[in-house]
Amino acid sequence: MNDTELDKILNSWSVPPAPPSLRERVRAGFAAGLGQETSPGVLRWTGAFVPSARTSLVAAAILSVGAFLLVVTLALPQTLGLGSPPVRIPYTVDSEFVRYAEDGSSSIEMYSTSYSLNGHEILLSRSLPGNLLGTAIGRTLDATLPYVSRLMSRLTVDAALLEKVRRAAAQAVTVITGGDEKTGLLLAHYGFARAAPGAGCLAGPIVGRETILNYPTVAVQRDDGGPQSPRMTLWTAPDLGCFALRITIEEKRPDGTFRLVSRKQALKVTMNR
Amino acid sequence: MDLVKAARRGREHALLQLFDEHHLPLFRFAYRLTGSVADAEDIVQECFLTLLRPECSYDPGRTSVRTYLFGVVRNQSLKQRRKSDSASQNGLDARHERSPESQALRTELEEVVARAVTQLPETQREVLILAHFEQMPLAEIARVMALELGAVKSRLQRARASLKETLAEYAPGLERKR
Numbered sequence: 378m379n380d381t382e383l384d385k386i387l388n389s390w391s392v393p394p395a396p397p398s399l400r401e402r403v404r405a406g407f408a409a410g411l412g413q414e415t416s417p418g419v420l421r422w423t424g425a426f427v428p429s430a431r432t433s434l435v436a437a438a439i440l441s442v443g444a445f446l447l448v449v450t451l452a453l454p455q456t457l458g459l460g461s462p463p464v465r466i467p468y469t470v471d472s473e474f475v476r477y478a479e480d481g482s483s484s485i486e487m488y489s490t491s492y493s494l495n496g497h498e499i500l501l502s503r504s505l506p507g508n509l510l511g512t513a514i515g516r517t518l519d520a521t522l523p524y525v526s527r528l529m530s531r532l533t534v535d536a537a538l539l540e541k542v543r544r545a546a547a548q549a550v551t552v553i554t555g556g557d558e559k560t561g562l563l564l565a566h567y568g569f570a571r572a573a574p575g576a577g578c579l580a581g582p583i584v585g586r587e588t589i590l591n592y593p594t595v596a597v598q599r600d601d602g603g604p605q606s607p608r609m610t611l612w613t614a615p616d617l618g619c620f621a622l623r624i625t626i627e628e629k630r631p632d633g634t635f636r637l638v639s640r641k642q643a644l645k646v647t648m649n650r
Numbered sequence: 651m652d653l654v655k656a657a658r659r660g661r662e663h664a665l666l667q668l669f670d671e672h673h674l675p676l677f678r679f680a681y682r683l684t685g686s687v688a689d690a691e692d693i694v695q696e697c698f699l700t701l702l703r704p705e706c707s708y709d710p711g712r713t714s715v716r717t718y719l720f721g722v723v724r725n726q727s728l729k730q731r732r733k734s735d736s737a738s739q740n741g742l743d744a745r746h747e748r749s750p751e752s753q754a755l756r757t758e759l760e761e762v763v764a765r766a767v768t769q770l771p772e773t774q775r776e777v778l779i780l781a782h783f784e785q786m787p788l789a790e791i792a793r794v795m796a797l798e799l800g801a802v803k804s805r806l807q808r809a810r811a812s813l814k815e816t817l818a819e820y821a822p823g824l825e826r827k828r
Contacts, residue, residue: 378817383813383817386817389759389763390760395674396687399694399695400669400673402695403673403698403699404662406695407662407665
């Protein structure tokens with residue numbers, strides 16, 4: 378075989394066209410990345426108080442319609458800080474957060490007390506059972522990191538982008554989904570697009586309706602559309618300002634089935650009349 | 651202003667301009683190295699985001715952005731390959747398994763060529779893909795792969811010789827062996 382013949386044969390190896398989604402991914406990654414190491418194809422559920430990760434994911438939310446994403450503290454309050462003006466808290470919800478291991482065993486990761494203000498869950502307190510030191514560190518981080526985060530964001534993120542993030546986050550419903558996987562010390566928050574007026578709390582496919590602790594809820598299932606994307610199901614109560622009384626997070630196995638990874642469950646609702 | 655510099659300063663249009671200029675050959679290169687559209691997509695995305703990171707070693711004084719990006723695709727493909735290899739004992743075979751649909755879309759000859767190129771030793775394969783399919787000058791390939799020009803030439807020669815042997819029965823005009 379001569380060179381020309383070889384070239385001719387080699388040329389029969391064609392390449393499929395680059396998917397049109399690639400440009401959008403790079404664009405979203407640009408808003409999201411700004412120096413962050415990304416895991417291609419999968420959005421990791423990072424601790425919400427890591428400023429750059431948080432900023433990036435919400436920035437990506439602006440660009441990724443239908444995705445569920447972590448929320449920035451720079452955009453919304455997530456704890457009542459020392460300098461916060463007095464707020465009348467209409468109710469509080471005590472919740473437990475359970476994490477499930479590969480073998481199906483479960484452990485309680487955290488208890489929290491929180492409520493929802495304009496669709497945004499505000500943490501009042503939390504504890505890590507059997508971990509006094511972790512509880513103390515977690516509470517300290519809750520109290521201080523939002524300020525550090527806001528300061529860092531102002532210094533490192535473009536003002537126009539920050540404004541976009543704020544606007545997008547203000548139109549979202551945000552929830553606390555638990556602590557970070559490794560230590561449980563960093564809280565994870567996610568934001569979701571609101572449903573159209575009169576259509577419940579969250580945009581997305583409704584997979585069920587259930588009454589939890591005497592409050593009617595609508596269950597909506599969301600994922601970010603990736604082939605290995607985790608799936609989140611949220612039971613939100615319109616009567617409680619769209620508070621999520623139950624949240625499950627499932628990861629997708631290679632065979633396409635889902636494994637329950639964590640679950641948030643409301644234990645008690647206390648009305649402050 | 652330099653597009654990379656502008657992108658690092660938050661100018662989205664600069665990054666998208668870079669993307670529009672370079673993504674097609676990078677995607678082809680990544681696809682031919684990995685045999686997977688999904689992997690190639692991930693690699694190309696990562697490749698452009700790498701440019702924005704503070705630790706990015708791109709130096710316009712030393713190399714062109716195209717050469718740098720090809721180098722990133724190469725490194726990412728190697729990483730991907732190692733991951734796949736550790737995930738599966740049949741790493742190479744598993745990675746290049748295709749869905750029935752994508753297999754059906756390929757001609758037999760195309761499949762044979764892809765397999766023959768895939769079976770080349772890694773550095774020979776990379777050199778061949780860049781030289782033949784991307785028509786990249788040998789000196790630039792040497793920069794992408796951090797090799798001496800002589801090493802690039804010899805690997806290309808070995809790759810072509812090996813392919814001539816593997817694909818001999820498919821030479822135009824020859825009766826195919828059954």
